[in-house]
Amino acid sequence: NAGVTQTPxxxxxxxxxxxxxxxxxxxNHEYMYWYRQDPGMGLRLIHYSVGEGTTAKGEVPDGYNxxxxxxxxxxxxxxxxxxxxxxxxxxxxxxxxxxxGETQYFGPGTRLLVL
Amino acid sequence: GxxxxxxxxxxxxxxGEDFTTYCNSSTTLSNIQWYKQRPGxxxxxxxxxxxxxxxxxxxxxxxxxxxxxKNSSLHITATQTxxxxxxxxxxxxxxxxxxxxxxxxxxxxxx
Numbered sequence: 001n002a003g004v005t006q007t008p009x010x011x012x013x014x015x016x017x018x019x020x021x022x023x024x025x026x027x028n029h030e031y032m033y034w035y036r037q038d039p040g041m042g043l044r045l046i047h048y049s050v051g052e053g054t055t056a057k058g059e060v061p062d063g064y065n066x067x068x069x070x071x072x073x074x075x076x077x078x079x080x081x082x083x084x085x086x087x088x089x090x091x092x093x094x095x096x097x098x099x100x101g102e103t104q105y106f107g108p109g110t111r112l113l114v115l
Numbered sequence: 116g117x118x119x120x121x122x123x124x125x126x127x128x129x130x131g132e133d134f135t136t137y138c139n140s141s142t143t144l145s146n147i148q149w150y151k152q153r154p155g156x157x158x159x160x161x162x163x164x165x166x167x168x169x170x171x172x173x174x175x176x177x178x179x180x181x182x183x184x185k186n187s188s189l190h191i192t193a194t195q196t197x198x199x200x201x202x203x204x205x206x207x208x209x210x211x212x213x214x215x216x217x218x219x220x221x222x223x224x225x226x
Contacts, residue, residue: 031212040124042203043158043216050212058213059116090157103148104205104214106157 002026004107006091012113013081021076021110023091031094032074033058033104034066036087043090049074081114088112117142119206121217129225134194136220138187138204145207147180147187148214153200161202194224 007022023032033048045058049068063085065077074093078085089110094102118141128134138147146165150158162171164180164187171178175198177190187204204217 033213035216040218042218043205045213048213056212092158103160103163104158106159109157 004091004093004105006089006107006110008110009108010111010113012115013078014115015082017081018077018079019081019112020078021089021091021112023074023076023093023107024072025074025091025093025105026072027093027095027105028071029093029095029105030071031096031102032068033092033094034064034074034076035090035092036060036085037090037109038087046076046089081112083114086112086114117215119204119215119217121202121204121220123220124218125221125223127223127225128194130196131193134191134198134222136189136202136204136222138189138217140185140206140215143184145184147184147204147206149178149187149189150203150205150216151200152203152219156200158203191222194222196224196226198222199224 004025030051034046035043037043044060046064047066049055052071055066067075091107092104094104096102121138148163149161152158162178167184168182169180175192179188201219201221203219205214
């Protein structure tokens with residue numbers, strides 16, 4: 001049982017390049033989330049999904065797109081990377097709705113540097 | 116929009132001293148969760164509080180949920196170097212699918 005895994009662990013991009021971050025969970029969770037973490041800013045929600053085939057915007061969605069084609073996978077795409085997207089990206093999953101107090105399980109993170 | 120703030124932002128203590136971080140929400144919370152993130156690691160769930168005025172303990176850690184369900188605190192008694200990390204509170208707005216994370220308190224413990 002691997003929990004939540006993220007690929008890649010670290011990536012360097014040039015401005016304007018694109019990339020996709022992959023998140024996978026083996027806990028059969030319905031809910032998946034993408035956060036970014038910047039120094040002094042805590043965790044900010046980018047996009048989330050409440051089930052296969054559904055996605056929704058979070059707090060800071062601009063410049064990112066997501067897809068949830070399979071229940072266990074949640075992809076985060078950067079179409080044209082900008083230096084402001086330099087951050088640590090965390091994926092998380094939970095069994096049920098946030099307002100019910102379901103624990104979120106986090107992946108190890110992806111460190112992205114945009115030059 | 117809903118905001119969750121934590122104070123202090125940083126805290127440096129000598130090993131053996133106590134530590135407290137406070138979490139304040141701009142709106143009433145149905146529940147509150149606490150997470151710990153070790154340096155270079157990812158957030159890990161510690162505990163959840165649901166009832167007004169609830170107090171829960173985990174060894175040297177004491178968690179409290181305010182009577183109005185708008186604030187919470189985490190108190191660590193006799194800190195150890197293993198307590199080093201950033202502590203986040205998180206709460207959902209009513210009937211949403213999202214958790215709003217606090218800004219975090221980074222704890223450094225000097226031996």
